[in-house]
Amino acid sequence: MKKLIFILCALVMTGCATTNVSKKDFSAFETAAPRSILIVPTVNHSLDVDAPNYVLSTLPVPLAEKGYYVFPVNTTKVVLEQEGLYEGDLVQRQKPEVLAKLFGADAILYVTINRWDAQYAVIVTTVTVDFDYRMVSKEGVEIFKENKKLQYSPQNNASGSPLAQLISAAINAAVARAKPNYMPLTRMANNDVFVTGKNPIPDGPYKAISNK
Template structure:
């Protein structure tokens, strides 16, 4: 077994992902505008990256479409979205987020657009612990009216174990940090955060889309 595989195996026994988000439930949120809009398609925009990790935006974007599609929506393919913006000289997420909703509707024909901001992305090391955190905020905007249909916030954190006394905690933290660096655990944690945030049917989450069998039941 290679050193990297050994570290991954050890790290897998030491790490656990925890999720945290807004405390609001569906009963507390106002879904009137969402239900009235009845969106069927979503354009996922490149996330704004508010961290120092250059791969954060792509890491989150690559995993955002799956939970939305599984929730019953047609999602504009990421490759089509990126190439369309590139041909029009737009590559920076900040510039893309500033485009008028009506213009996005005209170009892509989508009912809504998902705007995301990445607040945390990557590993951090302390004396007795190592962790990988990904924090995402999102808003679903109606491109026909400009109305905000839904807003959400989730954070996923993967931390090292704390057993084995002081020496054990130090060893665990060092091993975890090496695993995090070599295997890019941030991407895995970003997937957990994205799925927790964007799958329909969760407390405070989006509603099911028309392609879901649960659409008429909500």
């Protein structure tokens, strides 16, 4: 009996240990206390040339919801192009102090697209997005860093014979392969990192105003 109780206690303790979430250190973020965030063009390591614009369009909303002023991404892109900075790689090699001063921003958000693809395996297509997020203050100090990877495979809801289910799964996979929908996963990744995840960024100065 004592042995059984010991095992049960050990299991309970193990279960509790797995639920603990290590908190991210936001001391640098809080010291910087940014009010405005500049989102610069993304670095694209995927094969999809359209991915950077799609990802860029999804970033302002969660940051604004957290209470920060976000510089319009399209205007930012135009201004940077006028400075000769057309590619995300080139932009991200610039000194953050220079970029921040150009716009009067308190912080700069850099995003790298590691994966933005759909892998086809006859009856299953797995859509994957993988992003690196990095934010620095106007002084060039890193105040936030995170990686987020999400995957989705369309489910087969067909009923009936195994053959019908197989055909349905193959059709769903082919459709997902022909036109994969990355946007829901991208928005979910951004929200998880900045708003709803285990370690979202602290609320900004305009959060209380937006909730009134």
